[in-house]
Amino acid sequence: xxxxxxxxxxxxxxHVACQGCGATILMRHALKVLGRDTCLTIPACCWTVxxxxxxxxxxxxxxxxxxxxxxxxxxxxxxxxxxxxxxxKIKVVAWAGDGGTYDIGIxxxxxxxxxxxxxxYICYDNEAYMNTGIQRSASTPLYAWTTTTPVSHPKETxxxxxxxxxxxxxxxxxxxxxxxxxxxxxxxxxxAKEIKxxxxxxxxxxxxxxxxxxxxxxxxxxxxxxxxxxxPLIEIExxxxxxxxxxxxxxxxxxxxxxxxxxxxxxxxxxxxxxxxSVDREWEMxxxxxIKEEKQ
Amino acid sequence: xxxLRRNLSRKYWDxxxxxxxxxxxxxxxxxxxxxxxxxxxxxxxxxxxMSYNHTGTWRxxxxxxxxxxxxxxxxxxxxxxxxxxxxxxxxVKGKEKEKPVINYTYCKGCGICWTECPVExxxxxxxQR
Amino acid sequence: xxKVLMGNHAISWGALLSRAQVIAAYxxxxxxxxxxxxxxxxxxxxxxxxFVKVESEHSAxxxxxxxSAAGARAFTATSGQGLALMHEMLHWAAGARTPVVLANINxxxxxxxxxWTDQNDSLSQRDTGWMQVYCQNNQEVVxxxxxxxxxxxxxxxxxxxxxxxxxxxxTLETVDLPDQEQVDAYLPSFDPEFKxxxxxxxxxxxxxxxxxxxxxxxxxxxxxxxxxGLWEETGREFGEVFGRPYGLIETYKTADAELLIVTSSTIAxxxxxxxxxxxxxxxxxxxxxxxxxxxxxxxxxxxxxxxVKKAVVIDRNISYGSSxxxxxxxxxxxxxxxxxPPIFGIITGLGGRDVSSTDIINIVERTDxxxxxxxxxxxxxVTIQ
Numbered sequence: 001x002x003x004x005x006x007x008x009x010x011x012x013x014x015h016v017a018c019q020g021c022g023a024t025i026l027m028r029h030a031l032k033v034l035g036r037d038t039c040l041t042i043p044a045c046c047w048t049v050x051x052x053x054x055x056x057x058x059x060x061x062x063x064x065x066x067x068x069x070x071x072x073x074x075x076x077x078x079x080x081x082x083x084x085x086x087x088x089k090i091k092v093v094a095w096a097g098d099g100g101t102y103d104i105g106i107x108x109x110x111x112x113x114x115x116x117x118x119x120x121y122i123c124y125d126n127e128a129y130m131n132t133g134i135q136r137s138a139s140t141p142l143y144a145w146t147t148t149t150p151v152s153h154p155k156e157t158x159x160x161x162x163x164x165x166x167x168x169x170x171x172x173x174x175x176x177x178x179x180x181x182x183x184x185x186x187x188x189x190x191x192a193k194e195i196k197x198x199x200x201x202x203x204x205x206x207x208x209x210x211x212x213x214x215x216x217x218x219x220x221x222x223x224x225x226x227x228x229x230x231x232p233l234i235e236i237e238x239x240x241x242x243x244x245x246x247x248x249x250x251x252x253x254x255x256x257x258x259x260x261x262x263x264x265x266x267x268x269x270x271x272x273x274x275x276x277x278s279v280d281r282e283w284e285m286x287x288x289x290x291i292k293e294e295k296q
Numbered sequence: 297x298x299x300l301r302r303n304l305s306r307k308y309w310d311x312x313x314x315x316x317x318x319x320x321x322x323x324x325x326x327x328x329x330x331x332x333x334x335x336x337x338x339x340x341x342x343x344x345x346m347s348y349n350h351t352g353t354w355r356x357x358x359x360x361x362x363x364x365x366x367x368x369x370x371x372x373x374x375x376x377x378x379x380x381x382x383x384x385x386x387x388v389k390g391k392e393k394e395k396p397v398i399n400y401t402y403c404k405g406c407g408i409c410w411t412e413c414p415v416e417x418x419x420x421x422x423x424q425r
Numbered sequence: 426x427x428k429v430l431m432g433n434h435a436i437s438w439g440a441l442l443s444r445a446q447v448i449a450a451y452x453x454x455x456x457x458x459x460x461x462x463x464x465x466x467x468x469x470x471x472x473x474x475x476f477v478k479v480e481s482e483h484s485a486x487x488x489x490x491x492x493s494a495a496g497a498r499a500f501t502a503t504s505g506q507g508l509a510l511m512h513e514m515l516h517w518a519a520g521a522r523t524p525v526v527l528a529n530i531n532x533x534x535x536x537x538x539x540x541w542t543d544q545n546d547s548l549s550q551r552d553t554g555w556m557q558v559y560c561q562n563n564q565e566v567v568x569x570x571x572x573x574x575x576x577x578x579x580x581x582x583x584x585x586x587x588x589x590x591x592x593x594x595x596t597l598e599t600v601d602l603p604d605q606e607q608v609d610a611y612l613p614s615f616d617p618e619f620k621x622x623x624x625x626x627x628x629x630x631x632x633x634x635x636x637x638x639x640x641x642x643x644x645x646x647x648x649x650x651x652x653x654g655l656w657e658e659t660g661r662e663f664g665e666v667f668g669r670p671y672g673l674i675e676t677y678k679t680a681d682a683e684l685l686i687v688t689s690s691t692i693a694x695x696x697x698x699x700x701x702x703x704x705x706x707x708x709x710x711x712x713x714x715x716x717x718x719x720x721x722x723x724x725x726x727x728x729x730x731x732x733v734k735k736a737v738v739i740d741r742n743i744s745y746g747s748s749x750x751x752x753x754x755x756x757x758x759x760x761x762x763x764x765x766p767p768i769f770g771i772i773t774g775l776g777g778r779d780v781s782s783t784d785i786i787n788i789v790e791r792t793d794x795x796x797x798x799x800x801x802x803x804x805x806x807v808t809i810q
Contacts (some may be wrong), residue, residue, distance in 0.1 A: 002370045005374065013351070013379065013401075013402040014346030014350070014402060015349075015378075016346075016349070019354065019404040019406035020375075020377065020407065020408055025380075029378055037623050038418050039621045039623065041491065051346075051630065052346040053308045053632045053633065054329050054341075054631035054633045055341070056324070056342055057345065057346065057627075057631060058346060060345065060626055062621040062622055062623055062625075062627060066487065066490075067514060069483065069487075070487035074490070075491065076488050077447060077449055077477065077487065077488030077490065078491040078495045080449070080475035080477050081492035081493070081494075081495035082495055084447060089622055107480060107481065108480070109481070111479060111480030111771055115478065125337055155322075187576050206622065215408070216408050219412050220411065271686070311681065333643045336637070339520070339522035339581070339619065339630075339633055339641065339647070340633060340641055341619050341627050341628070342627060342629075343627055347523050423453050
């Protein structure tokens with residue numbers, strides 16, 4: 001199990017991530033798989049700040065901070081440059097939050113995917129604009145509290161299905177991953193590394209600060225999200241061949257996941273029921289698309 | 297004998313961390329501020345790492361590994377976000393193992409390690425300041 | 426090699442001769458022929474470059490910035506609404522110190538929709554940190570793109586080469602295309618000191634507190650100031666190699682001029698005809714064409730204006746609630762000097778309304794009875810009542 005994980009640390013200590021930050025565990029392991037021959041571009045998001053202030057940086061790989069909506073476009077430009085300079089082997093990776101992917105960044109992402117740019121686009125999804133103080137994004141789930149979806153008027157629309165949107169682009173590889181299943185994420189990134197064209201990886205990233213959960217619960221929350229089938233771990237090839245990579249035999253009720261987070265503290269029984277219903281419905285729809293379920 | 301090997305392994309780890317094929321003058325003792333515009337690069341380009349920032353000062357709770365209980369599964373090392381847990385080479389019952397060692401300079405006390413440890417070998421102690 | 430080219434194709438040839446390596450562009454009237462020819466040149470292998478067919482102008486500039494930061498020579502072209510859409514990224518290119526070259530076709534801003542020329546689109550980007558060069562003919566477009574790379578890669582600031590919509594972009598003129606070998610000798614390949622390189626990992630654009638930012642902006646301004654010398658040196662050497670020298674400004678019959686017309690772009694070439702016609706009438710009139718607008722050629726303007734009795738600045742642009750933009754800048758340059766003539770600020774030609782040499786003569790003659798302008802802003806050629 002742990003033999004899959006490289007012992008070399010690329011991301012350095014001293015970065016300013018919150019205690020228990022899911023996105024940082026994900027970056028640490030992503031960099032281990034991607035290796036030093038990687039160029040990151042990061043639009044405005046938590047990682048803009050986590051990396052540290054000028055003239056310091058925790059990433060230890062070349063990193064270009066980009067404007068909020070431009071992750072897909074900036075990565076396309078970097079890729080074109082490296083190809084012209086004979087540096088095709090350098091992996092170009094966009095590392096964006098959910099805001100820069102689902103909302104303001106979706107145009108550039110869609111454009112890059114439609115052109116099948118040879119980049120890896122990784123979205124770490126903490127389900128709101130956390131860097132600016134927890135405002136809602138298209139990725140914020142149903143009934144969640146954020147500063148712009150207050151308890152008196154929580155979010156009434158479901159989380160945007162970015163995975164289906166990316167599948168519609170028919171890009172060679174899409175995968176979902178999360179903190180609690182690092183080995184699954186590593187295998188997917190290793191696979192993605194070898195593929196040419198646009199690869200989209202969605203990483204579910206618990207955020208203690210924004211979810212009002214305990215920092216020590218980050219891994220537990222990400223595990224419960226998978227075990228309740230709220231966030232299935234899948235991969236999709238060419239937008240058409242869907243596969244579940246971590247099988248969940250007996251799903252746990254979604255309330256086990258919700259009750260550990262302050263952002264869901266206001267939920268009524270009815271709302272919890274509706275959330276469970278939507279999880280079950282989405283899972284049924286996913287099953288309809290899946291060609292094969294793998295044993296864990 | 298065991299203690300000597302542990303110290304050597306720690307030193308090896310530190311050396312390994314420091315000797316990367318990276319730009320010169322990566323480390324700095326405190327945050328770098330340039331004395332003048334003339335001393336700065338033309339654009340905001342960062343050449344120093346974040347090791348100056350001792351995030352260990354953030355802690356209220358301090359994790360302590362009980363090596364009697366530890367089964368060397370490395371789950372704590374795997375999930376540390378800093379990463380403030382490094383791996384030492386040790387020999388346990390005649391077998392080569394990797395031992396998790398907490399780096400208190402950077403450990404923020406998030407608690408993931410003691411929460412995820414499958415054998416409850418990590419205690420959360422009140423930080424003394 | 427002499428060719429008959431429209432301004433758009435002059436843009437394409439400028440990028441080709443400069444050996445642009447990454448082109449990211451989005452079509453917009455009246456720039457489309459520029460990118461179409463570039464796409465053809467890339468497809469045929471005439472131009473060894475990657476053409477990223479981005480989905481908007483904002484993405485075009487983002488891609489150019491990324492490419493330039495990774496060490497490739499980047500080029501794009503746009504106009505009007507497209508340039509406006511890029512605005513955030515224009516600030517970014519300058520702040521990131523990436524030497525991107527952009528050809529902008531001056532197209533009047535909507536609404537209402539229009540495709541004809543005025544300068545508000547590019548002048549609205551005046552404070553972004555980009556250098557700006559205003560061209561009066563298609564030859565200058567080709568030549569300026571080549572010079573732009575040479576200056577920008579030394580100054581580490583991006584350059585906008587500007588030309589009028591339709592009057593230049595779609596007008597055929599004879600252009601003497603420089604020889605590729607000579608351009609290669611004149612314009613070395615792009616080799617930046619700071620770039621995205623796994624062998625030397627660095628982070629670009631990290632967060633600053635209140636420390637550092639002011640110094641970095643000071644450095645930007647310093648580079649912009651120093652680039653005045655670069656433009657002169659580059660333009661002079663261009664003359665030595667290709668036979669056509671260029672400067673920050675261009676003067677025509679200013680040596681003994683009493684009245685000076687100050688203008689830019691194609692109105693300047695029309696004004697040259699007006700100067701000749703006024704000279705035939707015995708008037709001592711001269712023309713000052715502002716070619717490089719950023720950095721602003723303050724010293725050159727002071728030198729020329731200090732010896733005339735009156736200046737008439739013709740702006741094909743307007744800053745609403747204030748006055749014409751070139752006029753503001755000329756007045757500011759002259760303010761603290763001892764010999765400053767009265768300066769008349771004329772606004773004309775907005776939305777592509779034609780400006781003929783007769784119109785310019787009328788403009789000049791209307792100032793004759795006035796020692797000082799009645800107001801800071803004088804509209805010519807618009808029907809008010």
